[in-house]
Amino acid sequence: MDYLKKTFRWFGPEFGVTLADIRQLGVEGIVAACQKVPLGEVWPVETIAALKSEIEAQGMEWSVVESVNIHTAIKYGLPERDLYIANYIQTLKNLAENGIYNVCYNFMQLIDWTRTDLDFVLPTGASVLRYSPISAAAFDLFILNRENAKGSYPEEAYTKAKAYFDGLSKEQKKKLEESILAGMPGSKKLIALEDFKANHAKVLKISKQQLQDNLSYFLNAIIPEAEKIGVRMAVHPDDPPFSVFGVPRIVSNYEEIKFLLECCPSPSNGLTFCSGSLGASANNDLVKIIDDFGDKIHFIHLRNVARSDDGSFYEADHLGGSVPMDKVMEAIIKQQHKRNENGNGIVRIPLRPDHGHVLLDDKKRQNEFYAGYSLIGRAIGLAQLSGLEKGVRLGLNI
Template sequence: MEETWRWFGPKDAVQLPQIRQTGARGIVTSLHDIPYGEVWSIAAIEERKAIIAADASLGLEWRVVESLPIHERIKLNEGDQTALFDNYRTSMRNLAACGVKTICYNFMPVLDWTRTTLAHPLPGGGTALRFDIVEFAAFDCYMLERPGAEAEFSEETLVAARNWAKAASESDKAKLLANIMAGLPGAYDRYDIPGLRRMLDRYRGVTREILRENLARFLREIIPLADELGMRFAIHPDDPPRSLMGLPRIVSGEDDIAFVLGAIDSVANGLTLCSGSLGAGPKNDVPGIARRFAHRIHFAHLRNVAKDPNGSFMEADHLDGDTDMVALVSVLLEEQERRRLSGAANWRIPMRPDHGHELLDDIGKPTHPGYPVIGRLKGLAELRGVMRAVSAAKGWPLS
């Protein structure tokens, strides 16, 4: 598979020469300084490409957009969205004109990935991202005070959440809010409690079925153009794959993915196979999901999680956790070999290591949560070993 690396742009604490030292050559990035709904101009795209390619000795290339964000009004089907769709399609045309044709995106309402702890201690002093159901229930029920929230948690969780809320200082509560907001990428607005309540009010009455139809409408608006431009769209699963704060989640498991890919049956309408997001769902067989939808996987995020019975989970080492990573990588490599033999021009599946642990001298550095260098490099090295071993055993080209 093609090894790529997520880079948050010139302000990222991780610089391009460091990325080259990992062995990855493909860059996964986005124009985070451009607000949702505005056009990505050719000039802005070429400027980012030029930064990536400035040192030719590094051999780096922008391979995947993560992401071209979808405005909240499109997710809500709120008001006249004509200009939003026109701008989105213009950005698509501009990206294609600049040779960047794979787009990872998500349709998660309000928040992207959500964790309650950004530095859960590991043996030896490293840290990991963690979603703790008790802390999230305390936030939802006793900080946000969302009507009806208590009905969505077990009594055992609620008792622990009430105890947490009673014992928590204002600083503890502020930190929990900041941690939950940390999944919003780039420079976009974070919500305070009143702001979050206002956003949730906008979603009142938006059911799972309505959100599904709004996604289908988005696909009907953009996939025909993606086909025309030779682009590949790859939806990212919900993270975590469960309802949060009463908001419906519609890309959480196998049936959801079947709905999305069936909404428009086109190779341009594809999947980002995120093993961590799907792996946090107790019912999800991640290698099985990958096998069923292999022909529509355009991008892969490879990471692992360890789940607790109560719904909590933590980022595990890439080859540990609850997902059989060797089996998953084998499925992806088998699909890649099928594409190679079919004569496909771009037969390699781009992948990146995701959500590494904070280790060694990365601890305390101002990297984006989940995106330190050393933890991701460790994961990439482990995954590279799996890919080499599986490819050699099968007689497939090393990739």
């Protein structure tokens, strides 16, 4: 049985990593997007073809689109959402015309992920991404100044957040703000705080049920069209998988994944399994999610997180941390075996190492990378995961 298809995310040469660099790692495919097309507009066939040709010129394929981002009008259920849904469908058709059929997307509000420290230094000297609930609360309470935010925190958490914030220098407060406002992969431009505040105020008026209804509306509009052209849509889980700044989550656990897959049943309606996003909550049984929804997994992100009892986590070594990566890999390979036996789904599921430590020579060009997307750290992760996969296969004899 064939191995998982090894891929690597690429944002473009201006982010410190070239396609030639990636080619030396032995990967087959690139995970990329037409990032310069404005949000909500149709990706032109010519733009897609040009990026595909650029990738193929380096001997690799464009394996997965990550991401075709969703306009806020769709997420918030605004009257103009049908226009943006029509544009989205046309983009999918243009991708299929270029032979690209795997599309990762997310339905997260405000930003794509939230971290409070983009340069948390480990005892080894490598730096990683970290999330602290106290730091996040401090941002919410004293920088974002969310209305009635104090009432959403236990007294002890509020006291700790205030003491933490009061102890920060002006520069440290700015660093916290910038760390949170950097959560849009593929852009070096921080979200303006005032724009964040305005968007945040809108989101707070939308209930979790309404957000789920908006997701269902979107899926029931695009999935039938995607199925006709063979495009596989793969939703990425919310990161982190719990409410931040008072905003509800709708793709963060077993029941929410079940809802989105069942609201529009189709081979084209699937999941990006992200061990790091889901693994940031001890309540998520990652193996059960793979076992029960395995036939819907169209794309895989593997990374590890080290969780603490206080709700904080940092991005650990790919084979370290709190995620049982050996059990996760075993469950994925068993799912492959099942697909191989019944002919249902693609056996060579695309996989990429997600995020990586900043270490060695990458420290010299750290400012070039998008946070989490160093070259050497991800290369180490890919090597670790490849070795783990081979070892698990030998143990299973499949």
